[in-house]
Amino acid sequence: MLDIEERGGKVTLGLVNGGLVEADKAVLAIGNLPPHDHPAIAGAGLTPWRYVGDPWASPLAEGLRPHQAVLVVGTGLTAIDVILRLTSNGFGGRIVAMSRRGLRPHRHVDGLAPVRPVLAKPAPELSELVRWARQEAKASDWRLAVDSIRPITQMMWASADAEKRARFLRHLRPFWDVHRHRLAPEVADRIEGLIRSRQLVFRAGKIEDVVSEPESVAVHWRPRGEEERQRLDVARIINCTGPQGDLLRASDPLVRRLLKQGLIRPDALRLGLDIDRDGHIVGQTGRPSEHILAIGPMTRGDLWEVVAVPDIRTQVAALARRLVNAHWTGGEGL
Ligand SMILES: Cc1cc2nc3c(=O)[nH]c(=O)nc-3n(C[C@H](O)[C@H](O)[C@H](O)COP(=O)(O)OP(=O)(O)OC[C@H]3O[C@@H](n4cnc5c(N)ncnc54)[C@H](O)[C@@H]3O)c2cc1C
Structure with a gap:
């Protein structure tokens, strides 16, 4: 879908094949936007062979040789997925995973006592x-x-x-x-195995400068808390800074189009789409749309905890009840 227009109390969706679909309401459930490029890397003019900007859209290990090294930028769940994909696709070279703090997801443990849900605010802030x-x-x-x-x-x-x-x-x-957002025990075992075998290292630091060389990429970075820069030579950099929601930096055609039309605007913290309490998108005039709503991670500015599937499921159920007016009747029929 490339476009949405509100006209005469309806919405018209413009499809990629030129078709139009008319509806009473539209719900944007577009998931996460791809990661933004790191400013130092974006300016280095790296070829797609040297720099993978969207780890979900590209092959990762293709063409890499065992003596080469890869820099994974980011140390969260996306980085973990990418490291597993690289190594299960046969890459045996060194992997450096780097983020400002170098924090990585902790291990989950099975067999804990049942969770006792807290239902009232235990602290004011x-x-x-x-x-x-x-x-x-x-x-x-x-x-x-x-x-x-x-x-x-x-x-x-x-x-x-x-x-x-x-x-x-x-x-x-x-x-x-x-x-x-924790690691399943089997995944944590694999990551720890890679660290023990020295194929994988996690680093905390800031990437300051990236230079394309004939045979590699030179990454100049400063370890956290240190003054002196270090140099790291890698064959490929993979952007694992995670899904993003800043609409103003998005290249997604639908998002750009809706922004241009003034139908959407970023939330106050630029985590995603500004929505009202009922999930209607809020346009650039500050007025919520009557016919277009949004759900999923792009609404995290309003709800924060709406990335994992169980939370999205709850949001979707609540929206479905509102759309069919079942919230007035206690949900019969759903
Ligand atoms: C590395 C990683 C690990 C994760 N692990 C977990 C986990 O273990 N457990 C968990 O609960 N969650 C996990 N999540 C989060 C979860 O996967 C997502 O938040 C969830 O899939 C979002 O669901 P969604 O339906 O909103 O969006 P998506 O699943 O992203 O679906 C969006 C859909 O919209 C389509 N779309 C987008 N734009 C358009 C357009 N213009 N026209 C037509 N179609 C369009 C896309 O093609 C896609 O099919 C993880 C996320 C990441 C990045």
Whole structure:
């Protein structure tokens, strides 16, 4: 789909093949936008052979030789997936995974006690919630503590103002992510095996400059907390900075078109689409659309915890109830 227009109380969807579809409502469920390019890498003029900007859209290990090295930018779940894909596709060379803090997702453990969901706000502020979770973690297991607050994270996010949300993203998000989005034990075993065999290393630091050389790419980076730059030579760089939601940097044709028409605008923190409390997209005039709604990770500015499938499922069920007016009747018929 390339386009949506609101006309005469209806929406008209413009398809790639030139066809048009008319509907009473449209729901944008476009998933995540691909990662943005790292500024130092974007300016280096690397060929697609040397730089994979979207790890989901390209082969990763093709043409790499065993003595070569690969730099994976980002150390979250996307990086983990990419490392597994590289090694299961036969790449035996060195892999360096780098991010500002070098934090990677923690291991999940099976067989823990059942999670006791917290249903009321245990702390007034997002930052205090993290402190509360730390104390709970000491009393049981940090995984149980993190999972127990899942039912109220959307509520905590909703009650925080833009400044508190921004502070959470700046200081706590990386720590939240590695505790919240964990590795299955088998995956953690494989990653630890690669680290032990020295094929994989995680590094904390900042990429400052990238230079294309005839046989490789020279990456100049500064380890976290150090002054001196280091040089790393790799055959390929793979962008694993994770899915993004900043509409203003998006190249997606539908998103660009809707922006141009003024039908959508970024949320205050540029995490995705601005929506109202009922899920209608909010346009550049600040007025919510009557006919176009959005769900999924692009609504994380409003809900925060809406990336994993169970949370999206709840959001979809609530939207479906509203669309058929079942919320007035208690949901009969759904
Ligand atoms: C590395 C990684 C690991 C993850 N692991 C987990 C996990 O273990 N558990 C979990 O619950 N979640 C996980 N997630 C998150 C989860 O996969 C996503 O948040 C979820 O798939 C989003 O669902 P969605 O339906 O909103 O979007 P998607 O599943 O991305 O689907 C969007 C669809 O919209 C289509 N589309 C986009 N634009 C257009 C257009 N203009 N016209 C027509 N179609 C369009 C796309 O082609 C796609 O089919 C992970 C995510 C990542 C990146």
